[in-house]
Amino acid sequence: MRANVRTPGAAVLGTLRAQLERTQGRRLDAPVLPVHPVLAPLLPGGGLRAGAAYALERSAALVMALMAGPSQVGAWCAAVGMPELGAEATEQAGVDLERLVLIPDPGPRWLTVAATVAEVMPVVAVRPPGRVTDAEAARLAARLRDRGSTLLVQGRWPQVEATLMLSDPAWSGLEHGHGHLTGREVTVTSGSRRWPVPRTMRIALPACGGEIAPAGQRTPSRAMPAYEERWVS
Incomplete structure (x- = not known):
């Protein structure tokens, strides 16, 4: 005797989808900023999701490679607390320098600086000089989702889209x-x-x-x- 298996209706699927999105903090079909085709298979959705954070190795080359694609399609990028990023190397990595803002020394209020920059910049890369509390990370995550900005963090970070x-x-x-x-x-x-x-x-x-x-x-x-x-x- 065959069991009567029912396919979930659209309303049920919609509810499950909403619950998953609330858990993960962002929509599954959120728009993405393009990245180099070599990096696309390594990122969910093939690009950088609006409102998401990514934890990265502390590599200048990796940060530059991720910022190159967005800057080339007109998205402004900012690097906070990364004094080693030079204009020549950044340009050779494919970053449009006319769409790049460098803040090499944000001082002790670096998190406030990053949050302020995220208000107007679609892509913000930051190197935390110290530990970030869950409450601080949650406040910045809320700002990212509200403004649709993407955060690239050199180091550990909670609730990231990818590492x-x-x-x-x-x-x-x-x-x-x-x-x-x-x-x-x-x-x-x-x-x-x-x-x-x-x-x-x-x-x-x-x-x-x-x-x-x-x-x-x-x-x-x-x-x-x-x-x-x-x-x-």
Whole structure:
């Protein structure tokens, strides 16, 4: 005897969807800002969701790569508390400098600065100098959802859309112990509550020209401008 299985109606599905969205803090079909095609498979929805936060490895190259796509389609980006971001390296990474605001030293009120910037900037990258309480993070999350801004955090952060970590770096360009560093390949691991297992991908970050590219892709050789990489301990 076959069981009588009923398919949930539209009203039931709508209720379940609303409950899930309230739990996760943002709509599943929220608009996304485009990112480089290499990074798209590592992000839920293929881009940066409006009102969401992302926890990142403390890598200048990764921040620049994520800001490049939004800036190229006209979205303003801001970097708060990242003094190592230089104009030359940022431009080579694909970021439109006319759409970028740098606040290298926000001082002890960095969280207030980040929240204020999020009022007007679609993408805000920040490096917290210290621990953030759950209440502070919740207030900033509410501001992000209200304004539709995206937060890129170098370090740990609660209730994130995805976490991107780097591993196994391999630099190219040095031969016989001398020469110029021309590129680096890394493994990017992305974890999210939206998929059951982490996703990994090997990419050039940066490639020879300073931009992002698939691992192994050949681009014209050019020495990179120097910038600092910092890692999460």
